[in-house]
Amino acid sequence: MAYKDEQLSEEKVFKDPVHRYIHVKDQVIWDLIGTREFQRLRRIKQLGTSFLTFHGAEHSRFNHSLGVYEIVRRILFNFENRPNWNNDERLLCLCAALLHDLGHGPFSHSFEKVFKLDHEDFTKKIVLGDTEINKILRRVGKGFAQDVADVINKTYENKLVVSLISSQIDADRMDYLQRDAYFTGVSYGHFDMERILRVMRPMEDQVVIKQTGMHAVEDYIMSRYQMYWQVYFHPVTRSAEVILSKILHRAKYLYEQNYRFKQKPTHFLSFFAENVDLEEYLRLDESIVLYYFQAWLEEDDTVLRDLCERFINRRLFKYIEFNPNQQMTEWMELYKLFQAIDIDPEYYLVVDSSSDLPYDFYRPGEEEERLPIHLLQPKKDELKELSRQSDIVEAISGKKRTDHKLYFPQDVLEQLPADRPEKARIFEILFG
């Protein structure tokens, strides 16, 4: 029997708090899960710094990747023998679902911004490079590894396959919303996934939803909206993220200044040089990063030491709402006041912005890029765009919400001597 068709003699299951069980029968999937590159995902948290806000949010990208695989497996089970679905694509879909987040590094968001990396590039390198994952994919067939990379990269010819893991209603989102809701303990993020899976239908180049499933989809869209603002953009999480980014910036800056670290940042050297090879990338996980943050508590550089202490001991920056348009002059004054009191504003006065677009619809001819969710009408296989059918979704369609906050170390400001003229002015600007 060809490797691609090999089945385990007995089905394996992973106990999962979100989907109850994750079922594995394909030998290929089982082998992929056992690779060092996939096991590494156990050491990368799904929600980065959110654990400092929601103490339950310690779940990993390993959990999530298995979850996305399981959702796609269930979708494809329902697709079998339906028109527009070719079951030869089944294994490709499962592999792409399982491996879609493989290139995520530790605290991805901050690392990518500071060191100008892209986790998708690393996913591609892991899938196509000299890795255990690649060896398995090559055993499946010629060109299979490239197909997996193309699906994840959204450049695969069959858009229906791509849309299963990357669209406005895909397995990736359906898993992370539920999983993140479960582990953070919030009551948003829940929707009737079983119902959605039952009403999904394969069409030519997309997955559509039967009209009768509209209300379940409404719930999903609203839960995504809530999760973004209540969990993903939580200002305390953002504060931790700001400090994390500043630690990385500071460490990089010191390295460039030939600062003599007591704990040499061996694992970061290629990141500082912005020339990271795959092996070094795979070696750096969140445990290693946190080890360095601990070690840097002993450094002579007061900024690096203080920022690490803040992150490790959760002594985060406070924040105020900030409107860059109306408060530009105030911000500039604050910047100078911070300099006057020897607090480096580059590290201690930070504007952070969060934006989200909960759902976007497509208007023919308009230059939008997101394929909308289509509802399959009972007669004539006609499709109607979701926001034209649902008042609830229409109310939030195409609406972006932006939020700017100004972060600063209030504890340090409070400790300034009362007679320092800058102190009164800083507090006046910040708190009115």
Next chain:
Amino acid sequence: MLENHARIMKFFSTADEVVGRKKLQKMIYILKKCDIPFEEKYEFHFYGPYSEELTLRVEELCNLGFISEVKEDKSNYYQYRYRVTEQGEEFLNHSQVELPPLEGMINNMKGKSSRFLELVSTMLYFDDLSKQEVEEKVQTVKKTQNYQETEIVEAWDFIDNLRRQTLL
């Protein structure tokens, strides 16, 4: 402060006016591929490389009153025009963000259609592949656009010209 916003503002200020969201997306992507330090993250979408971060950033700049967005009804679709406002100019005056000279590249791109820039940015997206592979890939992922041989040749010339300008 808001360095990424300031970089995008510099682009608008240099371009004077940008017409079309798709064109805007592709122009920034092409500049990014020419090592202009825009930090908006791009992924491959229906019209080629697309950055949701850029979409959101432009929306933010509009909300802040730094950019004006005019929506024009073109009977079967809408078109958007972007310009820097007075407040935007003031913001830029306070900003210390520097970018390499962009004017030549921006003017070259402004004179092209969004369809053409979509082709160029798609080709640049696959710049780790050989020339032949890039062309095959374009025909696979852009089947509905039905790009002709002459357009692809013109796109290669355009890319070569860009590379000469940026000394890549």
